[in-house]
Amino acid sequence: MLPSRLPACLLSALLLLFGACSAPASPPAVYSPSPLPASFDVQGHRGARGLKPENTLPAFETALDLMVTTLELDLHFSADRVVVIWHDDELAPAKCQHSGPDAAPPSRRISDLTFAQLRHFRCALNPDPRQFPDQNDAPTLLAGDDYRPISLVQLFDFVETYAAAPQKSAAQRAHARSVHFNIETKRHPDDPAAIGDGWDGQTPGPFEREIVALIESRNLVARVIVQSFVHESLWAVRALNPDLRLAALSSRGRPTPAAYAQAGAAIWSPRWQDITPALLQEAHDAALRVIPWTVNEPEAMRQLIALGVDGIISDRPDLLLALQP
Numbered sequence: 001m002l003p004s005r006l007p008a009c010l011l012s013a014l015l016l017l018f019g020a021c022s023a024p025a026s027p028p029a030v031y032s033p034s035p036l037p038a039s040f041d042v043q044g045h046r047g048a049r050g051l052k053p054e055n056t057l058p059a060f061e062t063a064l065d066l067m068v069t070t071l072e073l074d075l076h077f078s079a080d081r082v083v084v085i086w087h088d089d090e091l092a093p094a095k096c097q098h099s100g101p102d103a104a105p106p107s108r109r110i111s112d113l114t115f116a117q118l119r120h121f122r123c124a125l126n127p128d129p130r131q132f133p134d135q136n137d138a139p140t141l142l143a144g145d146d147y148r149p150i151s152l153v154q155l156f157d158f159v160e161t162y163a164a165a166p167q168k169s170a171a172q173r174a175h176a177r178s179v180h181f182n183i184e185t186k187r188h189p190d191d192p193a194a195i196g197d198g199w200d201g202q203t204p205g206p207f208e209r210e211i212v213a214l215i216e217s218r219n220l221v222a223r224v225i226v227q228s229f230v231h232e233s234l235w236a237v238r239a240l241n242p243d244l245r246l247a248a249l250s251s252r253g254r255p256t257p258a259a260y261a262q263a264g265a266a267i268w269s270p271r272w273q274d275i276t277p278a279l280l281q282e283a284h285d286a287a288l289r290v291i292p293w294t295v296n297e298p299e300a301m302r303q304l305i306a307l308g309v310d311g312i313i314s315d316r317p318d319l320l321l322a323l324q325p
Contacts, residue, residue, distance in 0.1 A: 035323060035324065036305065036320075036321075036323065037305075039310070040069070040305075040310065040311055040312075041069045041070055041180075041289070041291055041310060041311025041312075042068045042069045042070070042311065042312065042314075042317050042320055042321060043068060043069065043070040043071075043072045043182055043291065043311060043312065043313040043314065043317070044059075044060075044062075044063030044066070044068040044070070044071055044072060044314070044317040045072050045293065045294050045313050045314055045315045045317075046059060046072065046073060046074065046087060046315070047059025047060040047061075047062060047063050047071065047072075047073070048060075048062040048063045048066065048068075048315065048316070048317055048318070049132065049135070049315040050132050050134060050135060050296060050314075050315035050316040050318075051134060051135060051136070051315075051316070051318065052135060052136070052137070052140075053095070053123055053124045053125070053126065053135065053137055053147055054087060054095075054123075055073055055074060055085045055086055055087060055123075055149075055150075056123060056124070056143070056146075056147045056148075056149075056150070057140075057142075057143035057146050057147075057150060057154075057155075057158055058137070058139070058140040058143045058144075058145075058146070058147065060073075060143075060155060060158065060159075061140045061141070061142055061143045061158075061162065062140060063317060064159070064162050064168075064172065064175070064176050064179065065140075065168070065172060066317050066318055066321060067171070067172060067175045067321075068179070068317045068321075069179070069180060069311070070179065070180040070181065070182045070225070070311075071155075071159075071179060071180070071181050071182070072182040072184075072313050073085050073155070073181070073182070073183055073184065074086060074087040074183075074184045074186050075152060075183055075184060075185055075186060075207075075211060076089070076110040076111065076186050076195065077110070077111060077195050077196055077197055077206075077207045077210075078110060078111070078113060078114055078115045078118060079111060079112055079113055079114050079117075079196070080114045080115055081197070081206065081210065082114075082115040082151050083151060083152040083153070083207075083210055083211055083214060084110055084115065084118060084149055084150070084151055084152075085149065085150050085151065085152060085155060086110060086123075086149055086186075087186065088110075089109055089110060089111075089186075089194065090107075090108040090109045090110060091108045091110070091113075091118070091121050091123065091149065092108070092127070093108075094125060094127040095123050095125050095127050096108075096121040096122065096123040096125065096149075097121065097122050097123075097124075097125065098120060098121055099120060099121065099122045100117075100120025100121075101120075102120070105117055110196075111194075111195060111196030112196075115151060118148075118149045119148050119149065120148075121148065121149060122147050122148060123147050123148070123149060124137040124147035132315070134316075141165075141167050141168075142158070142161065142162060142165055142167065142168075143158070152183070152211070152214055153214060155181075156214075156218050156220070159176055159179060162176045163176040163177045178223070179223070180223045180224065180225065181220065181223060181224045181225070182224075182225040182227055182247065182313075183211070183224060183225070183226055183227070184226075184227045184228055184249070185207065185208065185211065185226065185227075185228045185230065185233045185234075185237075186228075187199070187207075187228060187229075187230040187233050188230070189229050189230055192230050192232065192233070195207050201232055202232055202236070203236060203239070204236040204237070204239055204240050205236065208233060208236045208237050208240060209240065211226070211237070212237060212240040212241050212244070215241075215244070216241065221241060221243050221244055222243075224244060224245070225244075225245045225246070225247050225266075225267065226244055226245070226246055226247070227246070227247035227248075227249050227267070227269055228247075228248075228249060229249045229250070229251065231248055231260070231263065231265075234246040234247075234248065234263075234264070234265065235263060235264060238264045242264075245266045245267065246264055246265045246266055246267070247265060247266070247267035247268070247269045247291070248260035248263075248265040248267070248268055248269065249269045249270075249293075250268070250269070250270045250271065250274065251270075251271050251274075252271065252274065255268070255270055255274060255279060257279060257282045257283035257286055257288055257290075258282055258283075258285070258286045260286075260288065261283075261286035261287060261288050262286070265288065266287075266288065266289065267288060267289045267290070267291055267310075268283045268288045268289070268290050268291075269290075269291050269292060269293055269313065270290070270292050270293075271292065271293065272292035272293065272294070272295045272300065272304060272312075274292075275290070275292055275304070275307065275309065277307065280307060280308055280309070284308070289310040289311065290308075290309045290310050290311075291309065291310055291311035291312065291313060292304060292309055292312060292313065293313040294313055294314060294315060295312045295313070295314050295320075296314055296315050296316045296319070298319050298320075298323060301314070301319070301320050301323060302323065305323075
């Protein structure tokens with residue numbers, strides 16, 4: 001998903017208008033229960049991008065330390081067809097530095113590089129210190145200083161390691177054993193085949209097939225959501241395993257929650273500014289859960305919770321979990 005940040009006063013005004021119209025290596029603190037509804041889905045966007053460099057093991061460890069409901073992440077396909085966790089099409093210099101023994105490859109595009117080549121980059125740079133002033137690249141207890149790109153398999157392995165780690169509290173270990181994953185297929189709405197697997201735009205492509213096979217091989221179907229802006233990718237996943245929950249992402253335009261539900265989605269994840277009471281009601285009437293992205297300001301979080309959303313995707317899950325009545 002794309003970053004979103006507005007002044008708190010404007011956030012509050014927008015949501016009120018909608019209503020009127022209808023350091024050292026140590027884990028973050030574990031927050032005490034907040035006034036969130038019992039079934040509320042707290043999703044750490046790209047791990048916890050506001051606290052650690054995105055989509056890295058330290059970011060996911062930080063989110064696990066906070067005991068988020070769901071780890072949210074993005075998926076690409078390497079040249080040798082490894083499912084890789086990264087948001088952008090390439091390893092941009094603003095986020096990643098080449099650190100391998102050989103010369104940097106001429107391309108930084110994920111689909112042009114083998115997984116071994118990707119692992120020669122260190123992605124610990126903060127691309128926007130004004131937007132993420134609290135992001136740091138200090139080592140974490142388990143992941144340490146490992147800010148290399150990772151595969152989906154490596155994340156699944158890391159969560160299992162975390163769930164058995166004596167360095168973590170009993171509550172954190174227990175929570176890791178049931179944490180959910182919200183994985184986005186990063187196909188482009190204007191160029192779905194750009195992932196590099198020769199997809200025909202309709203039937204399951206090699207990318208979707210590999211993702212579903214990995215989920216099934218780890219017995220994680222009940223703990224995984226697959227999301228995408230390219231809804232044809234979701235329907236391809238559904239053809240492979242109808243038990244996987246699907247989340248239809250939307251950005252601007254005129255969202256149609258009822259149509260998403262009819263096509264097989266269980267969740268609607270809009271840009272948070274696009275939610276109105278009428279659209280929320282339409283989604284709930286269609287039995288869709290509504291989990292907007294990407295909400296980082298506490299005032300906006302409060303307003304959305306009061307409006308009745310079912311979860312929030314945030315770069316700052318720590319702020320969401322620390323909300324007070």
